[in-house]
Amino acid sequence: MFDKKGKEGTCKLCGKTDTKISKVLGVCLSCIRRKPEEAIEIAKEVHRKVREEFNLPGEPPRTEGGFRCNVCANECQIGLNEMGYCGLRRNVNGKLESLEGIITMYYDPLPTNCCASWFCSGSKKRGYNLAVFPYGCSFNCLFCQNWEHKYINPRNKLTLKDLVEASGKATCICYFGGTPEPQLPFLLKATKEILEERNI
Incomplete structure (x- = not known):
């Protein structure tokens, strides 16, 4: 049998302890519904503390x-x-x-599990996908699988030329990460140059 001991969270508003209460957030669903203003303040404080760790x-x-x-x-x-x-x-x-061009990228063999595969045929072709991970995000999801986007390090800086050249070896490009919006101006310029180079 699964041991749930130590997996419980405790609600900071009512004191209830349960496995369905996040240890990180510390508010139960009932209190979120009954005391939304207080629950939101607790959630905001948790978000502030997490972001402080990354100097954000x-x-x-x-x-x-x-x-x-x-x-x-x-x-x-x-x-x-x-x-x-x-x-x-x-x-x-x-x-x-x-800061722009703070990016990590790598080649992912095709076919791949691209987020856009449901509408983009590129993920079903042969060759490589250029996976581009722009740092920075306009959200702050507490349980983000790509939380590394908060480590904004100018040493990861790529030029427009770097990205355009790297794309030459790829069949398609996938922008992912936190959200690419904070670096959208840079990514749009790069995409435009890539399309021009490929005569698309």
Whole structure:
């Protein structure tokens, strides 16, 4: 029989202990439904603590008079010497600076289990898929399988040329990760160049 001991979480609002309560979040479903305002505050605090470990802001900044970033739905307002929620945009001395090309990539043999396989025929061809993992994310899913996107390290920086050249050996490209939106301007430029090179 499965031993559930030690798998229980405890609700911070009602004290109930159960295997259906997340140890990380610490709020039961009943309290989420009955006390949503209190439950949301607990959830926000958990998210803030997780993001602190990666030196990321706990919530999208809303600094009055800050630079407004319109790349993703968070629409951060980034004050002087602050960074955006994704960790890729900063207000440095009154100038908005963006880190782009912070990417890991590898070749994945085809056919592959691409996320787009249900509508993209590329995943059923022969050769290789270029799997492109852009760092940074506009979400903060507590149990994300690709949590590494929070380690934003400029040493992983690739140029547009690097990405275009790497794509030459691939049949197709898959952008995945957290979410690619924070690096969308860079990825769109790269994709445009790749399509032009292939005369598509």
